[in-house]
Amino acid sequence: QVQLVQSGAEVKKPGASVKVSCKASGYTFTIYDINWVRQATGQGLEWMGWMNPNSGSTGYAQKFQGRVTMTRNTSISTAYMELSSLRSEDTAIYYCARGLGMATQDYWGQGTLVTVSS
């Protein structure tokens, strides 16, 4: 069965960076895009960007351009999302999700809580 397992919760200080991992299993990792979506406490879903694990191509939401980097290691079927220059407003649960066609995410990771606090 398809599974996306994310790394554990992180606590970071303002200005630092965080790197969240997402290990895929149950399917061929390079065939489907990986999307990243975040959700602040009590708030809605916010799309951050996508990555093609085969080519490494990426596309980011304008809001995160220059601050986010999505990468992968195909040998271990793992995608990564790094967010830099963290501020308190970045405190949220970060989800990875498998892309299905255009702009659809069919399987989701369990989420990783990132807390930014001094």
Added chain:
Amino acid sequence: QSALTQPASVSGSPGQSITISCTGTSSDVGGYNYVSWYQQHPGEAPKLMIYDVTNRPSGVSNRFSGSKSGNTASLTISGLQAGDEGDYYCSSYTSSNTVVFGGGTKVTVL
């Protein structure tokens, strides 16, 4: 890219039907048949319910259906059940090759 517009809350009695709207622009909802709907229960990851406007993934009840007219997409839940309570989000592909979500709708079963 502004978020798609959804009603904050919708409620209905068991067995009734409810419809959640999702309004965008011709650059997203109106321009492409790439609208998806997600259900989220508290403390859980979102679950895909509808994709490409009308398609249901395997395992999703046929009580859930999607449609679109112009710049507005809709999710209809028929035969409302207690387990349908939760937050529902729409999303759409955009002309900028990005994805935009709606603000979310809280569904309450009375």
